Amino acid sequence: MNRIKLLTLTWLFSITSMAQVMVDEGTKMLYSPNESVFLWFSIDGGRPCYSVSYKQQPVVKKSYLGLELAKDKHASKGLEETDLMEGFQLVDTKKSTFDETWQPVWGETHEIRNHYNELAVTLKQRETNRIMILRFRVYDDGVGFRYEFPQQPDLNYFIIKEERTQFAMAGDHTAWWIPGDYDTQEQETQESKLSEIRSRFHDAVNWSNSSVSVFSETGVQTSLQMKSADSLYINIHEAACIDYATMHLNLDDKNMVFESWLTPDATGLKGFMQTPCKSPWRTVMVSDDARQILASNLILNLNEPCEISNVSWIKPIKYCGVWWEMIVGKSTWNYTDDFQSVDIDRPRYRTAKPNGRHGANTENVKRYIDFAAANGLDQVLVEGWNIGWEDWFGHWKENVFDFVTPYPDFDLFGLLKYAKEKGVRLMMHHETSSSVANYERRLDNAFIYMKAWGYNAVKTGYVGDIIPRGDHHYSQSMNRHYMHVVKEAAKYHIMVNGHETVRPTGLCRTYPNLIGNESARGTEYEAFGGNRPDHTVILPFTRLQGGPMDYTPGILETQLNTWSDNKNQVNTTLVGQLALYVTMYSPLQMVADLPENYAKYADAFQFIRDVPVDWSESIYIEAEPARYVTVARREKGGMNWFIGGKCNEDGHTSNIKLDFLFQGYIYTCTIYADGKKAHYKTNPKAYTISKKKVKRGDVLNLKMAPGGGFAISLEGHEDPNVKAVGVEARDR
């Protein structure tokens, strides 16, 4: 036993009772590969518990594990509802090590190392004879663990009333949190001490969202980013949430103990399980370096490998679309103002009077296709192309869209032909209005239609309360639905970008056709009242942990009243918008502003034209939650690098040492920077563009304005005077 281990044990004894550790044979311990993370497991009077430390600092104090079961009225015996919380004894232990490097279909890096030590403890509940396995994987940047239930005579079907997984915090950390809610994640993140959550909760709720279901004044969502007084960055989330309800965290704010709080369906019950089965991974990421939280692949690594054998059709997408003009209010999704409401199976559009403001009309869509073709964009999203938008929202209406009938002024076939000739695809849009009953019924038909007309990507939407009525956006049944859509889409070689769906948990590793999600507060809120400037330097720590976000950046005309009646202003500088293409990783990036706005800022727009959507390497240069994020990324399989920096309302100065550049190359460095007096509120559109030659080891000094950022492209050329080194090694 080396010194580090001894120190850890010393700490351990200080936070758990000596007696337990010494006498209970159920106690097991495990280090991460580099020994920075330490896991302790034990059985305390029949109750399984664990703790986690990082470099001898407590991360999760002794916390209990278990599941509370509901009575199954269908069960023949009486034991099914005995909770899986106590009366356990250890019957088997397995330790192992895993080290594998895998290549994602798309991602921040071209390969990912999955290296962990594993502890699997098999527990037996004496009274019921039931077996439960707790599997822990200990990484250098955190821990994942899950419950597993093998098929067994006395545990076949069971109903989860509540999962009782605790995460006992070691202090009153600073947390970046949004209110726990069964139906929306579109809140502004709050920064507060854990002890302040309760008092700030009510005002933190996005009460105006189309579907709101908060459940506790100390309930928060994951991924939850925290920072301890000792500057430990701790993040709690989940991985591989399949056939299981989404987990929230409810805080006991006297003891600073979080406990899992699952999303119920209409019955109020939270999980209908059939063995063999398992919970998602519960994850605790930890580091003393905030950059490591962003660079971590723990969530992806805990997901299963890709299940799609042929992935050649899955490709990152840069796209524009008929969208922002409607969000801002200049044009409309609906075709007519004639209808009080619509019966989708008996539409009356032939005689309806057009309202003259319908965005998805043929001429306007052609304009976007031209724009995409001229600027190397892959696709054009068209929202409002299909009938029903006169009456799509706000009535818990089941039969809302048919997904196959275009509006009279949308020449589908002509536009598909036009786009094809220009080398551009149209992106499909399926707003469901959360009428899942309707979408499931029409899904096959909708996908066959897409396939027939050559669409390969769909943006789905789930605005409003779920139908089947009473169900919630993040319940087990809804999570099954989202996964069903992704799997069905894969059969048709269709990529899915789900909006208002469940927040992701790394499932894009297994199903990389899940090319993006919204599932958080996106750019659209800039037109509804605004996102705070720190919003996009929090999201990488929280929402993006589970997978990419279709944040829809690129609003260069930040002052909306210059071209519309909308009084809102985007709460970043113009350059801040450019930075997001690098700082907010996604293989699906919208070029969200209007073509005419990009024409006004053609020189700045060049960065958006240039920036890739797939990467070989990503290096987080500096990061602090809600303060700033700076990251350098190398384009997939190429020599060129791109750097983005984004900060909050305080501004930020960056010194970037270019030691990641390839030796033997000279780079043309184009720097898009905030103007000297730029400010997201008062002077958002002041920017400078400068070019210079740089090479490996050079340093860039950059200043971000309040609410601003910077964006840099580095185009590499071989230096005839220096021998190139390391290219092959770094880019297999």
Next chain:
Amino acid sequence: MNRIKLLTLTWLFSITSMAQVMVDEGTKMLYSPNESVFLWFSIDGGRPCYSVSYKQQPVVKKSYLGLELAKDKHASKGLEETDLMEGFQLVDTKKSTFDETWQPVWGETHEIRNHYNELAVTLKQRETNRIMILRFRVYDDGVGFRYEFPQQPDLNYFIIKEERTQFAMAGDHTAWWIPGDYDTQEQETQESKLSEIRSRFHDAVNWSNSSVSVFSETGVQTSLQMKSADSLYINIHEAACIDYATMHLNLDDKNMVFESWLTPDATGLKGFMQTPCKSPWRTVMVSDDARQILASNLILNLNEPCEISNVSWIKPIKYCGVWWEMIVGKSTWNYTDDFQSVDIDRPRYRTAKPNGRHGANTENVKRYIDFAAANGLDQVLVEGWNIGWEDWFGHWKENVFDFVTPYPDFDLFGLLKYAKEKGVRLMMHHETSSSVANYERRLDNAFIYMKAWGYNAVKTGYVGDIIPRGDHHYSQSMNRHYMHVVKEAAKYHIMVNGHETVRPTGLCRTYPNLIGNESARGTEYEAFGGNRPDHTVILPFTRLQGGPMDYTPGILETQLNTWSDNKNQVNTTLVGQLALYVTMYSPLQMVADLPENYAKYADAFQFIRDVPVDWSESIYIEAEPARYVTVARREKGGMNWFIGGKCNEDGHTSNIKLDFLFQGYIYTCTIYADGKKAHYKTNPKAYTISKKKVKRGDVLNLKMAPGGGFAISLEGHEDPNVKAVGVEARDR
């Protein structure tokens, strides 16, 4: 005003207050075409109300109408939840007469007259400006009325908390009722005074059903058959229940007033409405002759005409199948006993050990195909053909069947070929286990599969609690589902026979591919403990009002222990089983017993071979609820007649005057009668078969044993001595 009308008004004044009738301008009155039924409508202090009389006898006393609304959290204004119950004034009245004769695709008669007088009153709710139309149709055998909601500025979406339609009875009638239940109709009918319902309720519930949800100790289902002390037969039901929850009746047993009680979904709410919309028809059938209740076409007439333009593929079906042997317990639906439970998407049958008792094995199915071919049956139902039956029931399991994968011992392709060569079809079976979420997801695929392999009929099943969990079998959403299945099936030219679905309300007129339903306690219960002998002489008055039932008669071997370990005995005589093919009208009739049992009673079986499943004429010769039913039917487009008589446990003697036979024909009359000492319990299989020649005007004297009946076939031949009369006129 003639004398009858004066008398009616006299009665009317005696049961409503004179003042109202005299002063309220909202009072309207309407007679049926032959003036036997009289409807009175009024507005009492802003509340709409009505009454019904029959030949001057009160049927429904003054009863209020209205809807209680729920608060719509999505509504922008505040008025949406104002109940539609009071504050109404009359703003328009329309009276009209309708008389049309239509031809059903299949039915008890080859044409049906739809003759009624109509009163439509348009009401305006002063406070809210909302318009509600009450439409009454007055037939000679009853009344139908419904609520209609035109689209209007102040009524677009609304939520029904409860429908408040009253049916005030004029006395403590005898009623044949089953407990009101959101999830099952498979109870034995109770015969009691209305005042006795409460005390008998608990014992009347079928607590052992797979899904039970009773709601009130005086809640009963429709169709509800009653008989007044004055021998009026009164029946309350509904017609054309589309996109609306199924109605139950809750009795105020102090005042003998029924009120509608709709089936909720998981939210507890009962209707999500979008104008223009309407309720189903609420029906009150009435006659002083019980036979007219059975002969009535009121329910069918209140449904919309056929919506399927090409109906050539819809054909009545006589079928046998692999079913009774499993119900009785001799063979099994499941293939193996190896599995504790099944993951339908990862089946493991290839290595599973067959249990040796699987009914749907190739050899056994061939036996049934041979039997069908030899006896002129159209189809062979095969239950248990598809994987999943090891784990199909009792766990609220979502992913239960895939509807397309046969068991290893079921040679689907070989059997289809074998059947085709013999001129027989296989009938598909889709048990859903009430996992509607799963069925909707797989429905397209399942129907494509059926079409590909030449199936044209499917028996569906909904055993167990509904998924989406919390929903009920008869809610608005589930009624939408059943209708979706029927409509989708029609696209594939598939006929549907739904079991455990909602009780029918005449929708087979509009969608005649809805060829049958169970939706009541069927023959299967004879193997589970028994149906009372009067069961099948109640069903024609109640369950059959809405449409045909797949009752699965024909169990000639009534003593199950002669061929199985099942100790139960069918509670009819052997001949009683024959009678059901005539008394229980259905275009879909199973020949439910085993081939080897029919071989034992080949002479009696001849009647089942001969009896048609479609008719040109039906004449109810005698009827009394729970006592006896005798009906003569002429085969569709033919000369031959068939007569069936069935009675309860008391036995019955019938004198049948054959005045309906064609003049100019001599009939070979084959009489299948109970043996002299036959008794359903002690001597069920004693029967006689006799033949004689009869002609129009002859009289048959027949005796039914306790729990017995009779069955008669009349084969017509032209009488060379007498001129044939009237054939053309009666069979257009």
